[in-house]
Amino acid sequence: MDIKRIDEIIEKHDSEESSLIQILLDIQSEHHWLPKEALNRVAEKLQVPLSRIQHIATFYKAFSLVPKGRHEVHVCMGTACHVRGAQRVLDAVQDATGIKPGETDADLKFSLETVNCLGCCALGPVMEVDGKHHGNIAPSQIASVLNNCD
Amino acid sequence: MTRLSSPEKLECARKEIVAKIDPSKPCISVCAGAGCLASGAAEVIAAFKTELEFHGLTTEVNTRGTGCPGFCERGPIVMIYPGEICYLQVKPADVPEIVSHTIKEKKVVERLLYVNPATGEKVTRESEIPFYKNQQRNILSENIRLDSKSIDDYLAIGGYSALSKVLFQMKPEDVMGEIKKSNLRGRGGGGFPAWRKWEESRNAPDPIKYVIVNADEGDPGAFMDRALIEGNPHSILEGLIIGAYAVGAHEGFIYVRQEYPLAVVNINLAIRQAAERGLVGKDILGSGFDFTVKVHMGAGAFVCGESSALMTALEGRAGEPRPKYIHTAVKGVWDHPSVLNNVETWANVPQIINKGADWFTQYGTEGSKGTKIFSLVGKISNTGLVEVPMGVTLREIIEKIGGGIPGGKKFKAVQTGGPSGGCIPEAQLDLVVDFDQLTKAGSMMGSGGMIVMDEDTCMVDIARYFIDFLKDESCGKCTPCREGIRQMLRVLTNITTGKGKEGDIELLEELAESMGAALCALGKSAPNPVLSTIRYFRDEYEAHIRQQRCPALACKEMIAFHIDPAKCKACGTCFKQCPAEAIEGGKKRIHVIDQEKCTKCGTCFDVCPKQFGAVGKISGEPVPPPVPEEKRAL
Numbered sequence: 001m002d003i004k005r006i007d008e009i010i011e012k013h014d015s016e017e018s019s020l021i022q023i024l025l026d027i028q029s030e031h032h033w034l035p036k037e038a039l040n041r042v043a044e045k046l047q048v049p050l051s052r053i054q055h056i057a058t059f060y061k062a063f064s065l066v067p068k069g070r071h072e073v074h075v076c077m078g079t080a081c082h083v084r085g086a087q088r089v090l091d092a093v094q095d096a097t098g099i100k101p102g103e104t105d106a107d108l109k110f111s112l113e114t115v116n117c118l119g120c121c122a123l124g125p126v127m128e129v130d131g132k133h134h135g136n137i138a139p140s141q142i143a144s145v146l147n148n149c150d
Numbered sequence: 151m152t153r154l155s156s157p158e159k160l161e162c163a164r165k166e167i168v169a170k171i172d173p174s175k176p177c178i179s180v181c182a183g184a185g186c187l188a189s190g191a192a193e194v195i196a197a198f199k200t201e202l203e204f205h206g207l208t209t210e211v212n213t214r215g216t217g218c219p220g221f222c223e224r225g226p227i228v229m230i231y232p233g234e235i236c237y238l239q240v241k242p243a244d245v246p247e248i249v250s251h252t253i254k255e256k257k258v259v260e261r262l263l264y265v266n267p268a269t270g271e272k273v274t275r276e277s278e279i280p281f282y283k284n285q286q287r288n289i290l291s292e293n294i295r296l297d298s299k300s301i302d303d304y305l306a307i308g309g310y311s312a313l314s315k316v317l318f319q320m321k322p323e324d325v326m327g328e329i330k331k332s333n334l335r336g337r338g339g340g341g342f343p344a345w346r347k348w349e350e351s352r353n354a355p356d357p358i359k360y361v362i363v364n365a366d367e368g369d370p371g372a373f374m375d376r377a378l379i380e381g382n383p384h385s386i387l388e389g390l391i392i393g394a395y396a397v398g399a400h401e402g403f404i405y406v407r408q409e410y411p412l413a414v415v416n417i418n419l420a421i422r423q424a425a426e427r428g429l430v431g432k433d434i435l436g437s438g439f440d441f442t443v444k445v446h447m448g449a450g451a452f453v454c455g456e457s458s459a460l461m462t463a464l465e466g467r468a469g470e471p472r473p474k475y476i477h478t479a480v481k482g483v484w485d486h487p488s489v490l491n492n493v494e495t496w497a498n499v500p501q502i503i504n505k506g507a508d509w510f511t512q513y514g515t516e517g518s519k520g521t522k523i524f525s526l527v528g529k530i531s532n533t534g535l536v537e538v539p540m541g542v543t544l545r546e547i548i549e550k551i552g553g554g555i556p557g558g559k560k561f562k563a564v565q566t567g568g569p570s571g572g573c574i575p576e577a578q579l580d581l582v583v584d585f586d587q588l589t590k591a592g593s594m595m596g597s598g599g600m601i602v603m604d605e606d607t608c609m610v611d612i613a614r615y616f617i618d619f620l621k622d623e624s625c626g627k628c629t630p631c632r633e634g635i636r637q638m639l640r641v642l643t644n645i646t647t648g649k650g651k652e653g654d655i656e657l658l659e660e661l662a663e664s665m666g667a668a669l670c671a672l673g674k675s676a677p678n679p680v681l682s683t684i685r686y687f688r689d690e691y692e693a694h695i696r697q698q699r700c701p702a703l704a705c706k707e708m709i710a711f712h713i714d715p716a717k718c719k720a721c722g723t724c725f726k727q728c729p730a731e732a733i734e735g736g737k738k739r740i741h742v743i744d745q746e747k748c749t750k751c752g753t754c755f756d757v758c759p760k761q762f763g764a765v766g767k768i769s770g771e772p773v774p775p776p777v778p779e780e781k782r783a784l
C-alpha cells in the first residue's frame with residue numbers, strides 16, 4: 001500500500017491518537033489487510049508504540065495482518081441463523097472453497113470468515129460475499145454463488 | 151441550505167416543506183433497509199425510476215427509499231400512497247404492472263398483496279396486516295414515513311420540535327424531571343433507569359461531559375438498533391442532543407458497529423445535514439447551546455458493547471472493560487462523566503418531550519413503561535421487527551404477531567436477552583414481557599432479540615452455541631470469565647458429542663457459580679443460557695448423558711441417517727445428490743446409506759421427496775443393519 005495514501009488517511013482523521021482504530025479501519029477497508037509498513041507508518045505519525053497498534057490489530061476482529069483473497073466470504077453464525085441451519089451453510093462453503101474460517105486459499109481467491117450477526121436475521125441463514133448479502137441461502141445453492149466469482 | 155437561527159425559523163422552514171407536499175400526489179415508498187436491500191430492493195427502486203421515466207411520470211410521482219418497517223421476511227416491501235397499499239416480495243419484473251395498474255389506473259395488483267393464512271383473505275392496507283395490526287408502533291412507524299436520507303422528511307413530520315422545545319421552553323432540570331417521570335429504562339441491556347445516569351453525570355463537578363449512543367448491537371439475532379439508526383437517524387441525533395442539554399454535555403459520540411455500513415453512512419449524513427441547518431454545532435437554533443458529535447466505528451468485538459469497554463474503545467484503545475467501583479456516568483471517556491444509552495433509549499426521548507411523560511407511561515407495566523421493539527426471528531412464520539407495549543405476553547407476540555411456528559412444527563422455547571439471557575419454555579408462554587418478569591424467569595430483556603426455537607432445536611446445543619460464541623468474545627482480562635467459559639465449553643461439547651458423564655450437569659452449575667466473580671457483565675451473565683436450559687430442559691441434558699440420545703435429533707455426532715427399506719421407492723434423488731457418495735442404490739433397488747462414509751450433512755434427509763419420507767434420523771439406538779444385497783430389488 002502506498003505510503004502517501006496512508007498519510008492521507010491519517011490526515012483525514014486530524015492525526016489524532018484517539019482516531020487510531022478509525023484510521024486502521026480505513027486502511028483495512030481499502031487494502032483488505034494491514035501490512036507491516038502501514039502499521040509502522042501509523043505508529044510513527046501518531047507517535048504511539050507499535051505494540052499498542054498490534055494489540056488493537058489483534059484484539060478487534062475486523063483487522064487482518066495477512067493478505068486476504070480477492071473475494072471475502074462471510075457466513076453469519078448468529079443465533080437466528082444458527083437455528084436455521086448456519087452450520088450446514090458453513091460446511092458447504094468449506095467444501096466448495098477448501099478453506100476453513102479465518103483462512104485464505106493458496107491462489108488468494110477466497111477468504112472465509114464467520115461473523116456474529118449481519119443484522120439481516122429475518123433472512124437467515126445469511127452469507128455475505130464481497131459485501132452482498134445472500135439471504136435464506138440453502139447449502140445446495142452455495143457452489144453456484146461462489147462459482148460466479150472470478 | 152440556510153441555518154435555522156431561531157425556533158421561529160425552524161417552524162417556518164417546516165411550514166415551507168409541508169406546504170410543498172401534495173398529499174394527493176402518488177408516492178412509491180420502497181424499504182431501503184439492509185434486510186430489503188439484501189432481498190433486492192435497490193433493483194426494485196431502479197426499476198421504478200426507469201418505468202416512471204418511460205411513462206413520463208417522473209415529476210408526477212415521488213419515489214423514495216424508506217427505513218425498515220419491520221416485516222423483513224416479506225421484503226422487498228413497497229408502499230403506495232395515497233391509499234397505503236402494501237405490496238410484498240416485489241421483484242423488478244412486477245414494477246411495470248404496478249405502475250400501469252396502481253399508479254395509472256388506481257387499481258390494486260392482487261397477487262402482490264398479503265394473504266391472511268388463516269382466512270385466505272387478501273389485505274390491501276399495511277395497517278390491517280395482522281403482523282402490524284397487533285403492534286403498538288410508536289417508534290417504528292416513523293421509519294416508513296420518511297426517506298432515511300432526507301432531513302426535510304424528518305422536519306415534515308415534526309422533527310427537531312422536541313429539541314426546540316427543550317432549548318427554549320425548558321430548563322435542564324425540567325428535561326430531567328420529565329424523563330424521570332416517564333421512568334424510561336435503558337433498552338440496551340439491564341433496563342437501568344435513564345434519569346439516574348443522567349442525574350449522576352449532571353451532578354458530577356467535572357465541566358467536561360459526554361453523551362454517547364450505543365449502536366454496537368452485539369446481540370446476535372437482534373437488529374432493531376440497526377433499523378432505527380439506518381431508517382430514522384435524525385431521531386437518534388435529536389434524542390442525543392436533548393440528553394446533552396439535560397446533562398450539560400457539549401460533545402457526543404455515536405458508536406456504530408462496522409458490520410452496519412449503511413447505518414454509518416446514514417448517521418454521518420444526518421449529522422452533516424443537521425450541522426448545515428444549525429441543529430448541531432455552535433449556538434443551536436440561536437439558543438447559545440453548543441453540541442458536536444462524532445461517529446466512531448466499532449471494529450468487531452462483542453465486549454465493546456459493554457459500557458466501560460466501549461468507552462475505552464472510544465479513546466482509541468483495545469476495548470477491555472474495567473471494574474466499575476466508580477460509575478462511567480462519573481468517570482467515563484478520558485475519565486470525564488459520560489452518559490451512555492442504547493439507540494432505542496435515545497429514540498424514545500424526543501417523543502417523551504413532545505408528547506409528555508403521561509403519554510409515555512400509559513403504555514407498559516408498573517415497572518416497565520413504554521413500548522419495546524423486539525426482533526422476532528428463528529423458527530417463526532412472520533419474522534421481523536415487532537414493537538409492543540411492555541406487558542403483553544410472549545404468547546401474544548409469538549402467536550398473534552409472529553403467526554406461530556412454520557411447517558406444522560411444535561414450539562419448544564424462545565430465547566431472549568442474547569448471550570446473557572436465557573430460554574423460556576412453552577409452559578411459560580403466558581409470561582408478561584417486561585424487564586422484571588423476564589429476569590424472574592431466568593432470562594432477561596437484553597436488547598430485545600427474541601429467537602424462537604421449535605422441536606428440531608436441541609437445547610443443549612443452544613447452550614453450547616452461546617458459550618462457544620462467548621469463548622471468542624471474552625476479552626481474557628479476568629480469570630473467572632476466560633477460564634470458566636473454556637471449561638463450560640469443554641463440558642458442553644462433551645455432552646453434545648456423546649461423551650457426557652454423570653456429574654456434568656452439577657459441574658456446569660458449579661462453574662456458573664464461580665463465574666459470578668467476573669469483572670464485567672459478559673462473564674457474570676455468561677452462564678445464563680446454560681442455567682436456564684438446565685432449569686427448563688434438564689431431561690434433554692440427561693438424555694444426552696445417560697442414553698447417548700439427542701431428543702431433537704440435532705447433535706451431529708449423536709445421530710445417524712437411515713433409509714427405511716419399507717418406504718424407499720428407489721427414486722434415486724438422494725443417491726444422486728449425496729456429496730459424500732455414501733449411498734448405495736440403483737434402478738429399482740432399495741437405497742442404503744453406508745454409515746462409514748456418511749458425513750451426516752443431511753442432504754438425503756432434505757431431498758427425499760415428501761410423499762416418500764423414507765430418510766429418517768436415529769439417535770440413542772443402533773442403526774438397523776443394511777438390507778442384504780440380494781433382498782434390495784424392488
Ligand SMILES: Cc1cc2nc3c(=O)[nH]c(=O)nc-3n(C[C@H](O)[C@H](O)[C@H](O)COP(=O)(O)O)c2cc1C
Pocket residue numbers: 335336337338339340341342344364365366367368369452453454455456457458490491492493495597670671672
Ligand atoms: C458484553 C456486553 C455487551 C453489551 N452490548 C451492548 C450492545 O451491543 N448495545 C447496547 O445498547 N448495550 C449493550 N450492553 C449494555 C451496555 O453495557 C449498557 O448497559 C447500555 O448500552 C446502556 O444503555 P441503556 O441504559 O440505554 O440500555 C452490553 C453489555 C455487556 C455486558
Ligand code: FES
Pocket residue numbers: 076077078079080081082116117118119120121122124126370371372
Ligand atoms: S443472526 Fe445472522 S444475520 Fe443476524
